[in-house]
Amino acid sequence: MRAFFATALTTLLLGSLPALAQQAADSVAPEIGTAQTKKQAGTPVRGKKWMVAIANPYAAQAAADVLRSDGSAIDAAVAAQLVLGLVEPQSSGLGGGAFLVYFDAESGKLTTLDGRETAPAAATPRLFQNQAGEPLKFYDAVVGGRSVGTPGTPALLEEMHARWGKQPWDKLFAPAKQLATQGFVVSPRLEALVELDQVRLSVHPKTAAYFLPDGEPLKAGSTLKNPAYAETLARLSKNGAKEGFYGGETAKSVVATVGSFTANPGLLNLSDLANYQTRERKPVCSDYQEVSVCGMGPPSSGALTVGQILGIAGNFDLKELGPENPESWRIVGDASRLAFADRGRYMADSDFVPMPTKGLLKPDYLSARADLLDSEDGMAMTGDAVTPGDPSWDHAAVDYADDVSLELPSTTHFAIVDSQGNAVSMTSTIENAFGSRLMVGGFLLNNELTDFSFKSHDNGVPIANRVEPGKRPRSSMAPTIVMKDGKPVLVIGSPGGSRIIGYVAKTIIAYLDWGMDIQAAISSPHLVNRFGTYDLEENTDAANLAPELEKLGYEVKIRDLNSGLHGIAIENGELIGGADPRREGIVLAE
Ligand code: GLY
Numbered sequence: 001m002r003a004f005f006a007t008a009l010t011t012l013l014l015g016s017l018p019a020l021a022q023q024a025a026d027s028v029a030p031e032i033g034t035a036q037t038k039k040q041a042g043t044p045v046r047g048k049k050w051m052v053a054i055a056n057p058y059a060a061q062a063a064a065d066v067l068r069s070d071g072s073a074i075d076a077a078v079a080a081q082l083v084l085g086l087v088e089p090q091s092s093g094l095g096g097g098a099f100l101v102y103f104d105a106e107s108g109k110l111t112t113l114d115g116r117e118t119a120p121a122a123a124t125p126r127l128f129q130n131q132a133g134e135p136l137k138f139y140d141a142v143v144g145g146r147s148v149g150t151p152g153t154p155a156l157l158e159e160m161h162a163r164w165g166k167q168p169w170d171k172l173f174a175p176a177k178q179l180a181t182q183g184f185v186v187s188p189r190l191e192a193l194v195e196l197d198q199v200r201l202s203v204h205p206k207t208a209a210y211f212l213p214d215g216e217p218l219k220a221g222s223t224l225k226n227p228a229y230a231e232t233l234a235r236l237s238k239n240g241a242k243e244g245f246y247g248g249e250t251a252k253s254v255v256a257t258v259g260s261f262t263a264n265p266g267l268l269n270l271s272d273l274a275n276y277q278t279r280e281r282k283p284v285c286s287d288y289q290e291v292s293v294c295g296m297g298p299p300s301s302g303a304l305t306v307g308q309i310l311g312i313a314g315n316f317d318l319k320e321l322g323p324e325n326p327e328s329w330r331i332v333g334d335a336s337r338l339a340f341a342d343r344g345r346y347m348a349d350s351d352f353v354p355m356p357t358k359g360l361l362k363p364d365y366l367s368a369r370a371d372l373l374d375s376e377d378g379m380a381m382t383g384d385a386v387t388p389g390d391p392s393w394d395h396a397a398v399d400y401a402d403d404v405s406l407e408l409p410s411t412t413h414f415a416i417v418d419s420q421g422n423a424v425s426m427t428s429t430i431e432n433a434f435g436s437r438l439m440v441g442g443f444l445l446n447n448e449l450t451d452f453s454f455k456s457h458d459n460g461v462p463i464a465n466r467v468e469p470g471k472r473p474r475s476s477m478a479p480t481i482v483m484k485d486g487k488p489v490l491v492i493g494s495p496g497g498s499r500i501i502g503y504v505a506k507t508i509i510a511y512l513d514w515g516m517d518i519q520a521a522i523s524s525p526h527l528v529n530r531f532g533t534y535d536l537e538e539n540t541d542a543a544n545l546a547p548e549l550e551k552l553g554y555e556v557k558i559r560d561l562n563s564g565l566h567g568i569a570i571e572n573g574e575l576i577g578g579a580d581p582r583r584e585g586i587v588l589a590e
Contacts, residue, residue, distance in 0.1 A: 525537045
C-alpha cells in the first residue's frame with residue numbers, strides 16, 4: 001500500500017490567521033485556512049485496487065480499513081462520515097446534511113441522493129427577519145436554534161447503505177465508536193478553529209464544555225474523548241435512523257436543545273424529525289470537451305453552476321491559452337459571474353419553486369451567454385452587463401427577484417473508489433464552522449437554514465430561495481463525477497461555501513484542459529469570481545496576476561481561499577488521487 005500522509009498532522013505548518021471581522025460575508029470566513037501541508041509540492045498517490053481521498057487521516061484510515069476488508073465504497077463512506085463527525089466536528093456530522101453522487105459499477109448507473117436539511121413545518125419566509133421585516137445580521141441568525149434544519153445525514157447514510165452496502169450497518173460504526181470512547185488526537189486545524197471561535201462556542205454549556213474544557217480552547221496533540229457521541233452512535237447503529245435518531249432519545253434531545261436556547265430559539269419539533277426523508281434526484285450532467293460532468297441538482301446549485309461555467313468557458317480555447325494567461329481568467333471569471341447571476345435568480349429547491357433547470361444548461365443558451373464575453377476591447381464585463389439571462393422554461397416562466405443569501409466556507413468532501421469500480425463523491429456539511437454552536441449527543445447541530453435568502457421578496461417580487469416550511473435551502477455543494485463513455489474518469493468535490501463552485505470548476509479545467517495531474521490541479525492557485533470582485537489566492541502565483549486583471553477592469557482581492565478538494569482520477573484502470581494541501585486530508589490506496 002502506498003500511503004500519502006504528506007508528513008502527517010505533526011508537520012502541518014500553521015499559517016497566520018486573519019482576524020475575525022463582524023457580520024460581513026466577504027471578510028468572515030469561519031472555516032479559514034490554517035495550514036499548508038507539504039502535499040502541495042507532492043506527486044499524486046497511485047493505486048490499482050481502491051482509493052480514498054478524505055479530509056482527515058482518521059477518517060481516511062477508517063475508510064481504507066473497510067475497503068481492505070472487502071467492503072464497498074458505500075461502506076467506506078459510511079465509516080468515514082461517522083469518524084469525520086467526531087474528528088472534524090466543525091465541518092460535518094450527524095447534525096447536518098449531505099449530497100451523494102454514486103456510480104454503481106454493476107448497473108453502470110449514476111445516482112444522486114439528497115440528504116439536505118429541511119426547514120421546520122412552522123417556519124415562515126420571515127424566519128430571518130426582525131419585527132420591521134429587515135434581514136437579521138448573519139451571526140444573530142446563525143447562533144442558536146433558529147438556524148437549525150432537520151438533519152439529513154443519518155437518513156442519507158442509512159439509505160445509501162441499504163441500497164449499496166455490503167458489510168453489516170453496525171460494523172461500520174466500530175471505528176467511530178472506538179475513537180469516541182478511547183479518544184483521538186486533536187488536530188492543529190481543530191485547535192486553530194476553536195481558538196478563533198471561542199466567543200460563539202461559549203454560548204451553549206455543552207458546546208463550551210466540549211470545545212473549551214476548563215474555559216480553555218482545545219489544544220492540538222491532546223487526546224479528546226466523546227462518550228456522548230459514542231452513545232448516539234450506539235442508538236443509531238442498533239435501532240436504525242428512524243428509531244435511533246429521528247425518534248427516541250436523540251430526537252427528543254435535539255428538539256429540546258433547539259427550543260430551549262432562549263436567546264434565539266428554533267422551531268424544530270418531533271414531527272419534523274419523524275417526517276424527514278432522503279430524496280433521490282435526477283443527476284444534472286453537462287457536456288464539456290469529451291466528457292459529461294455530473295453532479296447534484298436542486299436544491300443544490302452546484303452542478304448547474306459548475307456546468308454553466310464550463311459550458312460558457314468551453315466556447316473559448318482555454319487549452320491553448322493556458323493557466324498563466326490573464327485571458328484564461330477573464331473568460332473563467334466572467335463565465336462564473338454570469339453563472340452566479342443565474343444562480344441568484346433561478347436556483348432553489350425545485351420541489352417548492354419552478355425552475356428552468358434544463359434551460360440553464362442548453363448549449364444554445366450558454367453559447368449566447370458566451371457571446372457576452374466576446375467584447376471588442378477584451379475587457380472584463382461591466383457590472384451592468386452581468387445580469388441573469390433568459391433561459392427557456394419547460395412550463396410558464398416565473399418572475400423571481402435576485403437572492404441575497406450568504407454561504408460561508410466550511411463543510412467537507414470525500415472521494416472513494418472501490419476494487420469493483422464503484423465510485424462515491426460526497427460533500428457533507430453543518431454549514432458554518434461549528435454550525436449553530438448547539439451541541440447535543442456529542443455532535444453539533446447545523447445552521448443550514450441560513451443558506452436560505454434572509455429576504456423573501458424584493459419590491460413585491462418573490463425570491464426563489466426564500467424560506468418555506470419543509471423546503472431545503474439552496475446549496476453550493478458540488479460533489480461531481482466526470483463520466484466518459486459511461487464510466488467515471490474523475491471523482492471530485494470541495495467545501496468552501498459558494499466558492500465551492502469555482503474551486504471545482506477550476507480543478508476540472510486544470511485537469512482536463514491544462515493537463516495537470518489531479519494533485520497539481522487541486523493544489524494549483526485559486527482565482528474565484530462570483531459577484532465581480534476577483535478573489536486571488538494569497539501566497540500563490542495567482543496573486544501575481546493581480547496587476548493584469550486590474551488592467552482588464554476587475555477589482556482584485558488577494559486573500560485566503562480555503563478549499564478542501566479531494567479527488568480521484570481514473571486513467572486506464574489506474575487510480576490517481578489528490579488531497580488539498582490547504583487542509584489536513586490524505587489519500588490512501590492499494
Ligand atoms: N452550506 C454549504 C452549502 O450547502 O453550500
